[in-house]
Amino acid sequence: MHLFWENLMKNLIKLWTSEFKGMDSGSGEYELEKSVWMAIGEATASSGAIIPSCYGARVPNISADGVYLTAEMISFWTLYIGPALLQRKFHQRRYYDHFIRLVRLLNICLQFEITQDEITFLEEGFVSWVKDYEVLYYQHDPERLPTCPLTIHAVLHTAPSIKDCGPVWCYWAFPMERYCGLIGPAIKSRRFPFASLARHVLDQARLTQIKVFYNVTVELSLVTPRLGPIHGSYESPAYPTCRLLPPKNPDRPAINTLSLLIGALVTRFTVDSNVHGAARVTPGVVKRSLADAHIQEWGKVQRIDSDEGDTMRASEVGKTRDDSRDASFVRYEMYVDIHARQRNVAPEFKLETFYGQLQHIYLVHFNTAHPELNLHEPATTIILAQIKSCKLNSDESIPGLDIHFYSVMGNTNVIDITSVQCVVGRVACGNNRWAIIDRSGSLVRAISQIQDEEEEDLEADE
Known part of the structure; x- marks a missing residue:
């Protein structure tokens, strides 16, 4: 999760928008015009109304300053919205093609089942993608070494990890982000936020033990279980x-x-x-x-x-x-x-x-x-x-x-x-x-x- 959505994609977006560690595009032309990026952000936000809620949360205007993007939002934008909105937006098509190759590899990673041939394809594909990344962004210039953080090298370990651990849906469950989302609303005091969090975590632990010990999980659930067909169906x-x-x-x-x-x-x-x-x-x-x-x-x-x-x-x-x-x-x-x-x-x-x-x-x-x-x-x-x-x-x-x-x-x-x-x-x-x-x-x-x-x-x- 953090490798691709919280690091790699965020860094690519910063490169495209001239916000990556104060670096310019060097001998390349991968930076998007500011007006183009703003239009992409507005189109992203407006598309939330025509994308069903079962696809996930609305993705906000990614071009706005200070906008909060979860890993889920970045992943959805990368896999579905980005390929459509970035088409014909780069001065040189090779940057768009390079991004699409990454999306194709990520789609294979997210498959329910992955064959041995597909793992081999992923391994070769990520190696080729990283080599082209070095040509397009690093440009083999020592002064541009910051464009190659450790996460670029970590991409090369994706296929071996799948081979050892299985498809990524088995363990890319965003557990920490989900847990932070659950306990975040428990903060009632800005002066003593950790006291609020500690009290909430303790109460949740006690309630969980009561449910398990007395077998009253359904009775104490705040969500009404849906039993049988919906009324009027x-x-x-x-x-x-x-x-x-x-x-x-x-x-x-x-x-x-x-x-x-x-x-x-x-x-x-x-x-x-x-x-x-x-x-x-x-x-x-x-x-x-x-x-x-x-x-x-x-x-x-x-x-x-x-x-x-x-x-x-x-x-x-x-x-x-x-x-x-x-x-x-x-x-x-x-x-x-x-x-x-x-x-x-x-x-x-x-x-x-x-x-x-x-x-x-x-x-x-x-x-x-x-x-x-x-x-x-x-x-x-x-x-x-x-x-x-x-x-x-x-x-x-x-x-x-x-x-x-x-x-x-x-x-x-x-x-x-x-x-x-x-x-x-x-x-x-x-x-x-x-x-x-x-x-x-x-x-x-x-x-x-x-x-x-x-x-x-x-x-x-x-």
Whole structure:
């Protein structure tokens, strides 16, 4: 924690802002213009409103004098906000590329699992990064030796430490910083701060012993334990991975506002024409069937297939506070026909990733069977999400990082709620450009069922 966030990154920022031990840039050009750094700080602060709270605390204006930055804030800025806002800001691109290489190495360090090949890659990568650091900042000038503190050498020991101790999430828990944050509010006297701290620590120790000795941890907890589902929520056995949460629109949506929903249901209920007895589903048939269906519009959906499932909010339902943080942008997966623009070509579907704003969440419940929709079960529940997609800029990307850019919104899609994977954040980059940041990594990725079935067929043929 202290090696990268409290030392290395703080020193890099000081180098970029001409505040590192009174040194200039020497023969290099790594210093940012003051106005540029101030704009980056303002953009960092404003992005807090469009990054969900589950991503961590708001990062304040890092360019302001005397601003307090925790290690968590610096790490989040380094991994997500910095790569987007520093793009095209240096006079020479090699300084930005050098920073991005560090971010890629740090992302590997933070993986849940690390292979032996990745450890070797880290070891070689940090060696190369330090050598380039010496060229870019130290410049092999003895008078610039202060740019090479001990922490630069310590970077070289990162990979061996992972090899000996395991992935860094096992021990990068910020324990001291968290403990200081817990006892800090206990200071009631500026004249005798340590007396307040000592009394608080003693009281906490006594209370902990009472909880353990009498087994009353739950009874004495100041945080009410959450037992069972949230009041007013909805769960369906057909959707074991998600839970609908209030607010809920008390009125049934008008049928004339459900054209996209009807189109999605037509696609959903249409089966292969070669299937014997299959009904031909049209928009008119779906519209008539919806007249008898129970339709609700919900405001939030939560993933419950893990203990830390994201909660995503529909932007068009309910009200938000002025200080709320936007949790309506999501990542979702859809099958796309790669031959959609070619006539008389059999469809071939490929699973692709999309980003967009969740606008509506529809709960549709058919109380009876509907043979005209190819629904033969006595009751069917369907949960759909209406999402306005982000039109990604294909010519903009950061190699090796899961950061994407967009300027305009694209088409609106209505998909099954299980296709929605997680909530994402955004960073306003100026000039009507936004960067999409996704913290989920490889752990929250849909697996193509079509690909699995093809692999099973190949194994069966062999």
